Amino acid sequence: MKPILEARNVSKVYGSGRTQVTALDNVSLQLNAGECVILMGTSGSGKSTLLNILGLMSKPTKGHILIQGKEVPERDRNRSRLRNAYFGYIHQDYAIIENETVESNVMIPLQYASPLPGRLERKSKVLRALEDVGMEWALKKQPSELSGGERQRVAIARALVNNPVVILADEPTAALDSETAESVMTLILSFKEKGATVLVATHDDKVAKLGDRILRINDGRLITSSEMAKS
Numbered sequence: 001m002k003p004i005l006e007a008r009n010v011s012k013v014y015g016s017g018r019t020q021v022t023a024l025d026n027v028s029l030q031l032n033a034g035e036c037v038i039l040m041g042t043s044g045s046g047k048s049t050l051l052n053i054l055g056l057m058s059k060p061t062k063g064h065i066l067i068q069g070k071e072v073p074e075r076d077r078n079r080s081r082l083r084n085a086y087f088g089y090i091h092q093d094y095a096i097i098e099n100e101t102v103e104s105n106v107m108i109p110l111q112y113a114s115p116l117p118g119r120l121e122r123k124s125k126v127l128r129a130l131e132d133v134g135m136e137w138a139l140k141k142q143p144s145e146l147s148g149g150e151r152q153r154v155a156i157a158r159a160l161v162n163n164p165v166v167i168l169a170d171e172p173t174a175a176l177d178s179e180t181a182e183s184v185m186t187l188i189l190s191f192k193e194k195g196a197t198v199l200v201a202t203h204d205d206k207v208a209k210l211g212d213r214i215l216r217i218n219d220g221r222l223i224t225s226s227e228m229a230k231s
Contacts, residue, residue, distance in 0.1 A: 004165060006030045010230070024049055055087045087168060088168070089159055090169040102106075103130075109158060
């Protein structure tokens with residue numbers, strides 16, 4: 001069986017000359033259907049850069065990204081279509097538009113879907129996504145009326161509204177208290193049972209224990225088991 005998502009010898013370099021910074025260094029990994037993989041590393045280790053490249057929001061300087069065995073095209077329009085069709089992205093800071101209702105925030109991915117669902121279908125999908133995260137009561141609420149945990153649940157609903165194949169979560173519990181963080185992680189992991197592949201970037205050992213396997217990253221490089229044993 002082919003991996004759902006694969007990175008082959010991916011590097012990301014910013015700047016040039018004396019200001020050049022290598023954010024990722026020859027990273028290769030595979031994500032399979034229905035698994036939760038934890039990407040662990042400290043701040044600045046390359047976690048977010050890797051998630052952005054895997055989620056087609058950024059292009060690697062070198063290397064290749066494959067979705068279901070097919071290399072991702074270079075053209076931005078094609079990448080955008082793939083990104084909207086395959087991925088749900090959960091940000092640490094929620095990335096919610098403050099002057100829009102909860103309904104409007106969750107509907108954003110549907111407005112870029114191809115083919116574009118009709119208005120009633122979009123509204124139905126938004127309501128269903130909010131019901132899945134227990135936030136249907138907030139449909140017409142403004143983000144300013146919600147707690148941190150509630151805002152993160154709205155962000156999760158937005159990430160899931162298109163029924164993504166892969167869920168990428170970048171430090172999804174970092175801004176939450178421990179009880180809310182546990183609730184949010186339970187919710188994210190529940191979608192693995194529905195067949196989605198989940199990749200969670202974190203530095204939290206409690207979150208790491210919830211995954212099927214752990215990948216560790218340091219200074220832009222994935223650390224192998226043998227390297228960990230030596231350290």
